Amino acid sequence: MSISENIEKIKSEIPSQVKLVVVTKTHPAEKVLEAYNAGDKIFGENRVQELVSKHEQLPKDIEWHLIGHLQTNKVKMIAAFISLIHSVDSTKLLKEINKCAEKENRVIDCLLQIYIAKEETKFGLSFEEAEEILQSEELKQMKNIHVIGLMGMATLTDNEQQIRSEFKSLNDFFLKLQTLNFKLQTLSMGMSSDYKIAIEEGSNLIRVGSLIFGERQNK
Numbered sequence: 001m002s003i004s005e006n007i008e009k010i011k012s013e014i015p016s017q018v019k020l021v022v023v024t025k026t027h028p029a030e031k032v033l034e035a036y037n038a039g040d041k042i043f044g045e046n047r048v049q050e051l052v053s054k055h056e057q058l059p060k061d062i063e064w065h066l067i068g069h070l071q072t073n074k075v076k077m078i079a080a081f082i083s084l085i086h087s088v089d090s091t092k093l094l095k096e097i098n099k100c101a102e103k104e105n106r107v108i109d110c111l112l113q114i115y116i117a118k119e120e121t122k123f124g125l126s127f128e129e130a131e132e133i134l135q136s137e138e139l140k141q142m143k144n145i146h147v148i149g150l151m152g153m154a155t156l157t158d159n160e161q162q163i164r165s166e167f168k169s170l171n172d173f174f175l176k177l178q179t180l181n182f183k184l185q186t187l188s189m190g191m192s193s194d195y196k197i198a199i200e201e202g203s204n205l206i207r208v209g210s211l212i213f214g215e216r217q218n219k
Contacts, residue, residue, distance in 0.1 A: 003031065004038030006212045014206065018199055021065050023191070023209030025050065029057040031213055036062065044086075044207050048074040055081055067151075067188075067207055069123050072096040080104045086151040086188050086207075087113045089123050091133055094145060101144035109148050111188055114173070116166040117155040124152065127173050134182050149186030149205075150174050154194055163194050164201060171202030 001009070010020060021044040024032045032043060032054060041061060045051035046068030055064055055078075063083040070087050079100035088094055088110045101108040112133065115124030125133070133139055134147065152170040154163040167189050174187045188205040190198025195206040 003034045003212055007035060007038050007040055010208060010211060013196075014199060017204055019205045021067070021188075021205060021207045022212055023067065023207050024054065024213070025068075025209060027209075027213045029054055032058060035212065042083075044209075048077050051082075052077050065207075075100045076103075079106070079108065082108060084109045084111065084148075084186075086111045087123065088147075089113045089125055091136070091138060094133070094139065094142060094147075098142040098145045107144050107146050109146050111149045111151040111186060112147060114150050114152045114170055116152040116170050118157075118162070118166075119155050122153055130173075131177070134177065147184070149184045149188065150177075151188035153191070154189070154198075156193075160197060164197050167194075167198050167201035167203070174202065 007022065014020065019042065021042050022035050022040050023044045025046040036059060042063045042065065044065040044067040045054065048070070051064060051066060064081060065084045065086060066078060066082055067086045070085060070093060072093055075096045085097065085108065094110065097108055097110060112130045113124040114130055115122060115126060139147070150170060154166040157163065170189060171187060174184060177184055186205050187203050188207065189203035190206040192208050192211040195208060198206060
């Protein structure tokens with residue numbers, strides 16, 4: 001199947017309220033353009049340098065999402081154009097995004113990345129740390145960022161019950177925060193291998209790459 005057929009198939013299987021982020025990491029700009037020409041305009045990248053390079057090469061109405069780990073010293077490279085940063089895992093990073101957004105006269109949308117997996121290689125905040133950040137005076141002073149939701153990655157495992165349980169725990173926390181009047185609307189959970197479970201457990205933003213483009217070209 002072609003890239004456009006793969007996108008169409010996924011979109012036909014997900015509820016209308018769920019947004020698809022097409023993950024373009026390691027795939028060349030011409031392949032991304034194929035997805036763009038199929039009508040998609042929300043793309044996700046893991047690495048800042050690759051994101052900057054593709055932003056320069058591709059149409060400017062693309063909504064770029066940074067879905068990988070973000071170092072504070074690289075925020076300035078994407079602050080002028082990034083639409084959503086999925087992977088905010090510290091107050092220090094929030095401050096840097098706010099500072100760079102202010103210089104660009106923009107407000108940047110962010111998701112707090114929550115650690116839900118049973119894997120040490122994953123990044124993220126605990127539920128307690130995330131709640132502390134959301135309630136902090138520091139965050140209220142940051143006028144150039146807007147925390148609109150949460151992101152989490154489940155453990156890479158064949159154990160569907162474990163994956164479901166991890167996603168459920170994040171959705172429960174998301175719903176709890178909404179009852180506390182935090183205006184969160186985005187819950188980013190689910191990738192190529194587990195997005196169907198994620199949607200069943202409350203995700204409204206999925207990040208899919210290999211099911212669209214085939215396996216990554218390099219690791």
